[in-house]
Amino acid sequence: MSDERNDVVLNGIGVGLNAGTAKAFVVASGQSLPPYRMSDLSPQEERARLRDATLGVQASLAQLAGGASGPTFDVLDALAEIVVDDVLFDSASEFIDQGWSAASAFGKAVSNFIEPLVEEGAAERFADFEWLSSLVQADLAGVSLQREIPTEGIWVLVIDDLTPADTARFTDAIVGVVTMRGGPTSHASIICAARGIPAVVACAEAATITAGDTLLVDPVGSRVVVNPVELQASQTLAFEAHLSDPLIAVRANVGSLQDAKAASLTTAAGVGLLRTELLFLDAQTEPTLEAQVAHYREVFGLCPAGPIVVRTLDVASDKPLKFAVSSLEEKDRGYRFLVDNLALIERQLDALSEAQRMTGREVRVMAPMLGSPSQVRYFAELVRARTSFRVGAMIELTSLANQVDELAGVVDFVSVGTNDLSQDLFEIDRNSPAKPELLDHWQPRLIELIGRVAKAAQSAEIECSVCGSAASDPTFAVVLAGLGVGSVSCTPAAVSNVRESLMAFDLATATEAAEIAVHSESNLAAKQAVQAFLTQNGAK
Amino acid sequence: MTYIATVTVADQLGLHARPAAQIAKLIKSAIESNANLVVTLSNQAGRQAQGKSALLLMALGVKSGDSVEVQIDGASDEEADALVAEMRSFLNE
Numbered sequence: 289m290s291d292e293r294n295d296v297v298l299n300g301i302g303v304g305l306n307a308g309t310a311k312a313f314v315v316a317s318g319q320s321l322p323p324y325r326m327s328d329l330s331p332q333e334e335r336a337r338l339r340d341a342t343l344g345v346q347a348s349l350a351q352l353a354g355g356a357s358g359p360t361f362d363v364l365d366a367l368a369e370i371v372v373d374d375v376l377f378d379s380a381s382e383f384i385d386q387g388w389s390a391a392s393a394f395g396k397a398v399s400n401f402i403e404p405l406v407e408e409g410a411a412e413r414f415a416d417f418e419w420l421s422s423l424v425q426a427d428l429a430g431v432s433l434q435r436e437i438p439t440e441g442i443w444v445l446v447i448d449d450l451t452p453a454d455t456a457r458f459t460d461a462i463v464g465v466v467t468m469r470g471g472p473t474s475h476a477s478i479i480c481a482a483r484g485i486p487a488v489v490a491c492a493e494a495a496t497i498t499a500g501d502t503l504l505v506d507p508v509g510s511r512v513v514v515n516p517v518e519l520q521a522s523q524t525l526a527f528e529a530h531l532s533d534p535l536i537a538v539r540a541n542v543g544s545l546q547d548a549k550a551a552s553l554t555t556a557a558g559v560g561l562l563r564t565e566l567l568f569l570d571a572q573t574e575p576t577l578e579a580q581v582a583h584y585r586e587v588f589g590l591c592p593a594g595p596i597v598v599r600t601l602d603v604a605s606d607k608p609l610k611f612a613v614s615s616l617e618e619k620d621r622g623y624r625f626l627v628d629n630l631a632l633i634e635r636q637l638d639a640l641s642e643a644q645r646m647t648g649r650e651v652r653v654m655a656p657m658l659g660s661p662s663q664v665r666y667f668a669e670l671v672r673a674r675t676s677f678r679v680g681a682m683i684e685l686t687s688l689a690n691q692v693d694e695l696a697g698v699v700d701f702v703s704v705g706t707n708d709l710s711q712d713l714f715e716i717d718r719n720s721p722a723k724p725e726l727l728d729h730w731q732p733r734l735i736e737l738i739g740r741v742a743k744a745a746q747s748a749e750i751e752c753s754v755c756g757s758a759a760s761d762p763t764f765a766v767v768l769a770g771l772g773v774g775s776v777s778c779t780p781a782a783v784s785n786v787r788e789s790l791m792a793f794d795l796a797t798a799t800e801a802a803e804i805a806v807h808s809e810s811n812l813a814a815k816q817a818v819q820a821f822l823t824q825n826g827a828k
Numbered sequence: 829m830t831y832i833a834t835v836t837v838a839d840q841l842g843l844h845a846r847p848a849a850q851i852a853k854l855i856k857s858a859i860e861s862n863a864n865l866v867v868t869l870s871n872q873a874g875r876q877a878q879g880k881s882a883l884l885l886m887a888l889g890v891k892s893g894d895s896v897e898v899q900i901d902g903a904s905d906e907e908a909d910a911l912v913a914e915m916r917s918f919l920n921e
Contacts, residue, residue, distance in 0.1 A: 362846045366882070369849035406889060414886075416845065565893075572834070721917045 293501070296514040299812070300466070300491030302507030303477045304561055307521030308464035308486035312501045313443035314574065315454075318433040321425050324392035331384045338380055339391035341427045345420075346371050356456040359478050363452045367420050376401065385578060391428035395421050415474060419451045437462075444503040445454040446494055450476035464505035466494045466512050488512045496615065510812060527762065527785075527792040528826065534790035536768070537775035540592060540783055541755055543707060548590035550780035555787060558594020558650075560703065560777020561755040562587065564601055564636065574611045574632060580639035581646070588647040595650040597703065597753075597777070600639055601625070620685075622657025626667060634674060636785040641675040654680035654703055660686045661694040668699055680751075683741055684708035692741050696748035703777070704741055706756035710734045729758035734766065739806060742772035753777060764788035769795070770802030797825050831900040831908040836893070839920040843890035845882070847918040852882035854914055864902035869909065871896060 291499060327334050346368050353364035370376075370699060376397050383393035396645060398421035402414045417723055426433045437445070437457045446462035447454070465487040470476045475529060480487035486505040488494075491512060497503065504513040506521045513519045539560030540551035567575055567583045600778075601612075613628040637653065644651040653675070655667045664681045671679045680701035683689050689709065707727050707776075710716070713734060714726040725731075738754065745752035753775040754768050760782035766789055768776055778786050793801075801818050808814035837843055855867045859880060867879030877884035879898075888905055890896055898915065900908040 366845040366849035369853050370845065370882050373852070373881055375881045375883045401883060401887075405889070 292514045294517045295519045297519070297815055298420055298466075298488075298491050298493040298512045298514065299510060300488040300494070301471065301477075302510040303480050303487040303489060304484065304507040306484070306486050308444065308505045309516070310444045310463050310503065312441045312446050312466075312497050312499060312503050313438050314497060314499050315435050315437070315445060315447040317448065318435050319426075319431040321422055321431065322391070322429050324395060325389050326387045327384070327389040328390075328394075331333060331381075334384045334388075334393070335381060337428060338377070338384070338394060339648065341390065341394075341424050342371050342377065344427055345423050349374050351421075352453060352456045355827060356452075359475075360452055360455045363416055363475065364456065365450070367416060370417075371420055371424065389428070391425040394424045394428075418450065444505055446497045446503070447452050449474065450479065455479040458485075464503065465489075466491055466497070466503065468494045468507060478718075496692055508629070509816070524739060527789040529788050529791035530826075531791045531794070534787050535766075535793070536773060536790060537594075538765075538783055538787045539594065539597070539753070539777040540780045541777050542587070542780075545587060545590065547780060548587050551783070552592050554592060554780050554783040556592045556594070556780070556783045557775075558605065559591045559596045560759075560775060562596055562598045564598060568601065568609055572610050574635070577635055577639055577642075578773035580636065581642045584640055584643035585646050588649045588651070591649070593752070595652055597652045597654060597680070597701075599655065600636060600653055600655050601629075607782065613652070620657070620659035620663060622655055622682075622684075623663040623666070625657075626655065626670070630670075633670070637671060637674050637677075639760040640684060644675075644677070652678040652680060652701065654682055654701070656682045656705070657684050657708070658682070659685045661688070661691050661698060663699050664688070664695060684712065686712050686737070689737055689741050689777075692744035692750070693748055695745075695750055701749060701753065702741065702745055704738055704752070704754045704756070704773075706734065706738070706754060706758035708756075709737070713737060727813055728811040729756075729761065729764060730805070730815040732806055732808050732810070732814050734805045735771070735802070735814065738768070738773065739771040739802065742774075745774075746772055751775070760786065762786050763815075763818060763822065765789055766793055766798050767802045767805050770798035770800070792826060793822070797822075829901075829905075831903065831905060833898045833900075833908075833912045834895050835898060835912065835916055835919055836895045837890050837919045838892065840892050842892045842894065843885060843888060843896065843919065847884060847920075848882040848885040851885060851915055852880055854869075854911065855879040858903075858907075858911060861885040862903065862907070865907075866901040868899045868901075869896050870899070 349364050349368035353361050356364055362430040379397035383396045398417055402417055405414060437454055438461050439459045441461055442463050443461055445462050446466045449467050449469040465480050465485055467476050467489045470489040477489050486507050488505055488507060504516040526773050537557045539558045540554060540556035542548045542551050542559050542562040543563040544566050612632055653671055658664050658681050668679045670775050671677055678700040680699050680703060683702050684705040710727055716726055742752045751774050754773050755777040758764055759776035760778035762785045765776050765786045769790060801821055804817050804821055805814045809816050839847060839891045859865050864905050869879055870877050871888040875888055877888050900910055
């Protein structure tokens, strides 16, 4: 350990809530694969070699799977089937006919198969295929890809990325993992989360770590500390309730009967987002009015006490309905859907109205993906013509977020959908998020926009709530309260933690936390500064 | 007789490697005892894939919450029911 390399911080993406410390075990890469080449053998001979190799790899994957469990077993078991898939073999066979060696042909067949799919944005589904391809190529070339994973002692593993073969050989000797590549959904993250191993992934600077360094893997701080002396692990915030009620109302998101049951067991003050797609998803034809009434009645009956905010049918989730017209490409697809399927929406409103009458619950309705005040007005008039519900609009498009002041007198409430709003704000392609950090709700620009929506809603005397994943983050909920948001709606599992955090601070502290977040340089800086500030102010 | 069923994919990851491989394995072993069996899955856009190829099933790009249409030819209704029931369990419905 060299003296000048103490307390060096390397940033990455944290996985897990606990930290781990041990000496670094830097895993050397296995032998490399030979480049693609033409064959000296006949196509028949190469095909036979490929058949043997795929069967051999299948057997070794099955054997590895036999000693594995959980997600590692799942991946190995699936790959053992995929390696002998006829589609791959037939494609490789065509390359063999062109004169390529069996190894090259298989590598090309896998790449050919993956490439168009990656362009469609499904890259993460196929991450393990590259590894599968290299296993077959290695088998044919007679090289070993096996890497040494320590099974004795206590180590933090430092590695480019983890393959299922690596994780299948994990023992208690591994107390932390640092990978240079990967991301929040890669194999390494899934395995480490499942096994409770502290990990920091996508940490490119980990290449500077050398054997003998002591590492503090600090997932909460999204960092690795090399040779820690002064620096310690970041703590997850523990909130201690001081108030008798949360600063703002905490409601639950519900998408099914099961969710409604889960929500009924919490102390949520009603339902802030009731999704209505489930009943319609498998249907070949539109469910009858009676069937819809029965469904809503059952769900309403289970919802926790308080208002129930229903979102009318949403087309924004890549789920075209068999009996409806949807124009998913349109920017204002929420409005288009309303106009194109007016009778369908009217029948949904009638069913909701009838179910409301039968249960006596307070029901409100809102429409998703509207893009302008005139579109919102159209929806509000539609609802008011048929029901006595309070009406709202979801704020999921920046065009509408910037015009909330014009909604005065048009709607009773707005609800911010943070996921879609950040996609629109940062112009992220729905299918291929190039920069995962832009989807982080701690992005200062998103926080600033939510703040402006909340202020405009206050001036217009409209209630403002936030649903979506951001509202399920207890620390972020404090920021939302500070921004002037009037209620949050989170997953049933998060209700208790979000309530506790909102009972730990007064409004002045929350407002200051929001100011700190808005004026931060980055998502990471915002999160860290707010955590530090709230810790000073009483959170542990 | 053509048998058709609709299955909603509840698995969080959609029709990913694990269920695709399970389905392919199931269909392949069913074909071993009934050579006339043809199982085809289609996604919501109407793209079709042979049930016996895990790779083609994955390439359908089916996400969580999507539905897939299963078409079975060359099987009795009982056989088809049993296959669909197993497929539903793989897709976590």
